[in-house]
Amino acid sequence: MSLRDVISPFNAWKRAFEKPDTIVKPLSEREGSPLYRGFHINDVDKCIGCGSCEEICQNAAIDLVDVASVKAKPGDSGLRPLIDYGRCCWCALCVDICPTGSLGMSNDYTWISENSDDYRFIPGVDDKKWNKSKKGYRRSAESWLVDPNRQHMNEIEPDKRKKNFDEYAEGFTDEQAMAEAGRCLDCGICIQACPTHMDVPKYINSIRNKDLDEGLRIMFETNPMLEACGRICTAKCEDVCAVGHNGKPIAIRSLKRYIGDQTFKKKDEIMDLKPAASTGRKVGIIGGGPAGLTAAFYLRRFGHAVTLYEQHDKLGGMLKWGIPDYRLPADVLQREIDFILRQGVEVKYSVKVGKDISFEQLHKENDALFISVGAQIGSDMPIKGMDTEGVYSGVEFLEKVSKGEKPFVGREAVIVGGGNTAMDATRSSIRLGAKAKILYRRTEQEMPANREEIREAKEEGAELKILSTPTKIEKLPSGRLKIECLKMELGEPDKSGRRSPVPKEGSEFYIEADVCIMAIGQKVEPEFSETIGLKVTKWGTFEVHSDTLRSNEKVFAGGDCQTGPDDAIKAVAAGKTAAYFIDRQLRG
Amino acid sequence: MKPIWNDTKEYDLKSGKYVKIWQGPQHPGITGNMSIELLLEGDEIKLLKTHVGYLHRGFEKLMERRKFINCFPIVCRICVPEPDTNEYLFAAAVEELSGIEIPERAKWIRTLNLEMARLGATVMGLGGQAGSFGLGTIGQWAVAHRDFLLDSFEELTGGRIYHMYIVPGGVRYEIPEGFEGRLEKTLVKIEKLLSDIDKVMFHNAVFKSRSKGLGYIPKDWIEPFGINGTTARASGVSYDVRKDHPYLIYDQLDFNVITGTEGDVYERVLIRKEECHLSINLIRQILAKMPKSGPVRTFIPDIMHWKIPAGETYVRAESGRGEYGYYMVTDGSEYPQRVHVKGPSYTHAMSLLEKLGEGVTNADIFGLMVSLQTYPPEIER
DSSP, X not given: OXXXXXXXXXXXXXXXXXXXXXXXXXXXXXXXXXXXXXXXXXXXTTOOOOOHHHHHOTTOOEEEEEOTTSOOBTTBOSEEEEEETTTOOXXXXXXXXXXXXXXXXXXXXXXXXXXXXXXXXXXXXXXXXXXXXXXXXXXXXXXXXXXXXXXXXXXXXXXXXXXXXXXXXXXXXXXXXXXXXXXXXXXXHHHHHSTTOXXXXXXXXXXXXXXXXXXXXXXXXXXXXXXXXXXXXXXHHHHHOGGGGTSOOOXXXXXXXXXXXXXXXXXXXXXXXXXXXXXXXXXXXXXXXXXXXHHHHHHHHHTXXXXXXXXXXXXXXXXXXXXXXXXXXXXXXXXXXXXXXXXXXXXXXXXXXXXXXXXXXXXXXXXXXXXXXXXXXXXXXXXXXXXXXXXXXXXXXXXXXXTTOOOOOOSXXXXXXXSHHHXXXXXXXXXXXXXXXXXXXXXXXXXXXXXXXXHHHHHTTOEEEOSEEEEEEEEOTTSOEEEEEEEEEEEEEOTTSSEEEEXXXXXXXXXXXXXXXXXXXXXXXXXXXXHHTOOBOTTSOBOOOTTTOBOSSSEEEOSHHHHSSOOHHHHHHHHHHHHXXXXXXXXX | OOOSOOOOOOOOGGGSSOEEEEEOSBOTTSSSBOEEEEEEETTEEEEEEEEOOTXXXXXXXXXXXXXXXXXXHHHGGGOSSXXXXXXXXXXXXHHHHHTOOOOHHHHHHHHHHHHHHHHHHHHHHHHHHHHHTTOHHHHHHHHHHHHHHHHHHHHHHSXXXXXXXXXXXXXXXXXXXXXXXXXXXXXXXXXHHXXXXXXXXXXXXHHHHHHTTTTOOOGGGHHHHTOOTHHXXXXXXXXXXXXXXXXXXXXXXXXXXXXXXXXXXXXXXXXXXXXXXXXXXXXXXXXHHSOSSSOOBOOOSSGGGOOOOSEEEEEEEXXXXXXXXXXXXXXXXSSEEEEEEXXXXXXXXXXXXXXXXXTOXXXXXXXXXXXXXXXXXXXXX
């Protein structure tokens, strides 16, 4: 102890003459730092109510609740997160996982309410002073907990694949499938978008757990045509995928194909389906496409006897005759059909109802009938020269290709239309040795075909001529076709939301080609509808109850013949729905 | 080994010589809730018993029911004044078990974060120590200066107390622009504070007379009691995890372990003041040597279903109070099978305090408790 020890503490006094760091009367609120994790904000219009925030919250502070001002729509559950600030620990994992980036945190942290219930509110919906806050924590692209990039299947090079009809996409490897499955957030937004409501998160989870057998069983609950769908489905699920809002959507279709590819050899063993107890009821199905086959499968599972009437000598409908082998190989489709037939479906091949056998007879013989004849006739364009030799309809052309007939395409083929049939026709004619040119009356953006179909067609050398429509087709003395075309402009959006094309005056031009393939749509065979005498709509499709698919007492109809030309998964959904309601009716 | 502590003394409570009192659980000598039971003869403590359990929140069990990513916001709550050590150790354990390499820059930022946390906690500890001997002004200075550091934390991490910044895979985000300059200003302020503290506390007749010789820990107690950190270094044991088992980038920093000889309260507090200077020095070194750009986080795929292969590990780090460790066992599932948190407070605040308390006056017990730098949430997890 020294004198210094007695005097030194008085040093503290010098602080008394300094400007203090603290504020004597803090009247204004101190602003949080720009990264501060304060009260949540949510852009309700951007939010899709996927529930990833609820899933990751370790305190169970988030609940997804119904909000009156938000309507549920495809890709949006209509729910919004309600946050309980008695539980929230401000960790911002919910912000880091949010696939749309709608959820954030403001830098506001001071708010007082006497009512403890006030601390449970829906950010963005309930009026709060920080709702417009621009500062506070937001997730950056780097801090997103989801990988925005998807895995790509290995594909054969365009130059090699365009020489034959072999399947060019090789399917996922185990590693790719695992990585892709790992991107899924399990939100289930896709289930609603899928026409047959496949439980996507559940089967993706089976890949994660390396239990593909379980994945197959899950898929069979809603879709017995999974191998075909794994290749050619239009994948409505991927359109609404939550991850797609800020990255590439999960490759759901390819994952489905992966499960199918890995399990098809042991399908019987895995599914281990025991024949259901017979109900003694008989159901006739007209048309063995995806809708008819699906209905047959589920009706057999319900225990009804099923007879399928097919006008061709092979089953599969548009999957067989409308989709070329390079997208859906014949053996893959056949093994899938064979599995359905092994459930005890009786098939009468090459039987055309109304010609070989009367509809009345079927009506009498069966307790219920399901019509799934599809839309098999290509629509004509109302222009001159449609009957010229060398002008095909898309479906007619593809059917010939599928039968292995190698229809004449010459050196140059012109394909009219922008749907998947047009792309199939384009790529098939390239494989048959022609140079293909696609004429479409709107722009590429409005094309209804799958994006990757368009991309792959272009990779294979197809030329895209947008905003053009044929007006007249003539045969030249050389034997080639002279196609008179008109340039179009985009006008106001029509009912489908796409901008409708308007002809541009005086913009005629000519194209020469060897063949012209019209892939502008299909319709139901009018003669068939007339013979069976069911009510039809003005588009020539069958009119049925929208929920039960019932047309009259005993007759149900579904698939393309009821909806107009659409995709395979919708047909599968119709088959499943019809099977369910037929069963309900038969059991009373 | 000869037992250090053979508690066979018996006291006749009915003799009227002794008085038994209960202090706590809101005890001024500790950050958090803990009780001590004292048997006094006059002013002198004859027997001290510790009672813990007021802050048990079951973190270890909670973690067994949470996915790996969901554990990181929990662990920081095990230690309020210095949460980052927990964040780092949890992340280090899962990274080791799952074989994740973190980017170089993330290692530097983590170290920066840990040193800032150590500095903040130690500065506040100095204030607490002064307060426990009646020097309240220093306590106010210290808390105010820690607040400047909390401002820096708020800017860097988005949170003042619980930063939740060190995540498995790296750190959450980049250092904000101009942060280094603002941190440097705070460091200068703290340096000024430390020089003031030196004059007002370490050259203070009252403080010296009360703390010198109080709570003396002989060197041969260190191992049997499991004492570590500044408490052990004050008794002359040179052990610092940063030096002896370097983690992150401590092997690239230039520093020496600070040790003392006396082993009493005064020495421990003095060493802590020196540790503050060391932390400031290390922060400056980090800011100067850190790679200026590069990623700060390794992406972990499928975070919601993150499975870590079966295994076990023990990771350790030097916290402001001593060696801090996480023992983690995984079984290949999405959840940790067992996490054990080993904080230095367990040994310091329970058995050691009971031993050191004997013979101390009731007025000094607070100062003694603070000098052991213990946090009950860490004892009970």
